[in-house]
Amino acid sequence: MLDQSYNILAVFTKPDSAVGNDNKVAENPVRDLARERNITLYQPVKLEDDSVAILKSIGVDIILVVAYGKILPKSILEIPGFGCINVHPSLLPKFRGPSPIQNALLLGEKETGVTLMLMNDQVDSGDILNQDKFPIQDEDTAETLRHKLADLGAKILIETIPLWVERRIEPIKQDETQATFCQLIEREDGHIVWEDSVGDIINRYRAMTPWPGVFGFWNDGRTIRRIKLTKLSNGTVSERDGREAGQAFLDAEGRLNVQAFDGSVIIERLQLEAKREVTATEFLNGYATFAGAILQ
Template sequence: MQEEKKPSIVFMGTPEIAEIILESLCLKNYPILAVVTQPDYKPKNKCEDDFISPVKKLALEKNIPISQPQKLDDDFEKWLKTLSPDLIIVAAFGKIIPEDVLSIPKFKSINVHPSLLPKLRGTSPIQNALVNGLTETGVTIMLMDKGIDTGDILSQKNIAIDPDDDYITLTGKLSVLASNLLIKTIPGWIDKTIKPIKQDDSQATMCQLIEKSDGKITWDESAQDIYNKFRAFKVWPGIFTYWENKGNLAKISLNEIIIEKNPILQKHHLGEVFKYDDSKIGVQTNDGIIVLNKIQLAGKNETAIGDFLNGYPNFVGSILK
């Protein structure tokens, strides 16, 4: 029996999760007419190489035509129409796509979103799932419309969030889940065996936009809330606090922390750094202890806590702000 012809695709995406999804489409021999991804840019740190999106890197390997428009304007729309794609697939593209573009393909445009819609609509669902301490999330394949993640649902699958999952590990799990779900969904959408289901807007939640300042720790938070921030902001912006050292306020990034699961009941001030169990360095929260393993003083390299104390023994007993 002759294999059914696969729909031609224009793929729009930028980060690692989109790269993995694109790779899965290539492995299944879907004809990728072109990829559309964010433009290259120069990082603020001049020592770093220019940023090239993971999707672009994969497209170069696969010899897939690449478009990196600054704007999705009339010229972009005309170019896309010349390709005449059967389907546009979007995964973490990074820009709002005009309705006129979404309506070009024969089988419309679909989005791969890493949450269980209508929960966590918006641009940072993975970070928000972690910072909110959720124990479950998932992937939704949906039709795209003019709203932000408001389109009809084609398929959905959930996944457990492990207590120590962070942004990197959870993104990896969701990338695999998304790839597998998309590959199963496309044929059903094309042959009309999958019927779109409207989202229940009354159950919708929106993602909090992540800003650099969100990484600031306040020690009157619970130990779990602080750890959830650490998990969510592992890649960016990280979590940090301030230490007053000899009259100077220094920023300290907390690069590796854990929760003390059996905290010893001691009387310490919120944010106080103290030593216990011979080798552990803890910080008092409103209900427990955060154990510091690796920290980084602004302008310095990351340091194991023991080595840091060799240089700054006055760190113990200080109050982090």
Template sequence: MNKIDPKIIFFGTPEFASGILESLIGAGYKISAVFTQPDKKVGRDRKIVFSPVKKLALRREIKVFQPESLREIRIIRDIGKIGANLFIIAAYGKILPKEILDIPEFGAINIHASLLPKYRGASPVQCAILEGEKETGITLMLMNEKMDEGDVLVQEKMEIGENETAQILLEGLEKLGAKMMVGFIPDWTSGKVNPRPQNHSQATYCQIIRRQDGKINWNFSAAEIHRKWRAYQPWPGIFSIIEIPAKDGKNQPKRIKLSEVEIIPRSETGEDFGKIIKYNQNVAVQAKQGLIVLKKVQLEGKNEMDMADFVRGYPDFVGSKLE
């Protein structure tokens, strides 16, 4: 069969998607248009921020679409008029309706950061770390109108390091996904790949992460809390509540973010979970089955500080308790 040069529409939003788009462009694939999430207003001044995919598309002079909904007849017609024969999706943030999925000759391929059917949904990397997985990977999947339920085209595994954060793991998965997608397109468009159905009975799911998910329960094991810290880097991070003396002499509850932590597993230091102690020259918090060593923290309304500086400013910190 003759080599086919596909005409691609790319759907994606965050850095993970931007890196994959960059690789496709670098490999010489024609990107006819990009679809990404609408611009966001962030911060106190409500500054408009473009998605990483939009920034890249504008630099490369690729036409950008940012519809609030993909179900409008006008949007479906606009996509059809582009004349693309392959859609590639990476962390777009919206499910494509059947009317759009039926448009391209070669279908819509989703780059998903897990070994499907495990961890369908919006936060597969974080979920894999939270669950203590030793490996994860990338799945290239032929999309249907349901969430991450389409046939598998190809998968590759990646090891999860013992102390690896979601941010670092996602960077590695982005590179793996880009390499896989660039190399896969010729085989797919020449008919060399046979899709295989997922085993839906083995499916697991993960939810959208929210800021409040970072709240620590000190009755959990140190290993579980450390996995939570790894999973929620850089956002939303993990935090607790501590009573801080106010100017009127009364204690005031404040959120304290644990920006950098280490784990001392299986340390028997009592069962007063959440208590802040000194342990081998470290400041640590008692958890079930171990200690969480604090390296850097950020008190609500303050800048991030290392522990030595923080304890100098708050001498009663050691001996108090995190809730």
């Protein structure tokens, strides 16, 4: 939008927050770019009367919302003459809600996309201005897919805004009979259930990368330890040979596998809690008894 010479009157983004033991201010590229380009910046904790007054006073014609994480009240939705447009990373009405990218990967979808939608007072149910499909690659994670969809969203936004302002687009109502809703992703959603299929486990790994990451628990004989599994891939072992779901073992090539319901998953990299991330080979050099253990 900046490169297209639009007059951006203000940027609203989340307030600064401290992270880590040193209370360092969290990264916020939106905030940083606004400051770099000398755009008036607001970081309200809540969108209340003062935010409404600001938006009315500066005379906005259109509001663009991208991954803001806050619900816009009706008092704000009614301000701009050309409405509030949300860039949503799914093919609405499919995957309404807060985590459409992760949910698409969790379900093993082969296609997703971006929707430009006129916002109303319901969750992701407004009329559609534009929509574009995008293939999901087998190697995509939530991180890689988010970047790809961000690029697609920027592209169709630039294409759509002039047409909308010139009233050359007829908004399309969403088909409520086709609506699906996302589950909110929480930290514990990264816990792998080893009785699941290999496909479901790999899809969970893809959906939870980089956050919250996937993990399991290992009883090392002294304590139960949480292990973050930072890189997984499909195993080639299909026979169980008496192994329990969750049992770690080495395949014929010496690779660390874990038995799933219908095959195995290869652990390439992992990280014990409070330890550094290592390769599976490095890990086994320090914990030789891990092979044969049952992960929970």
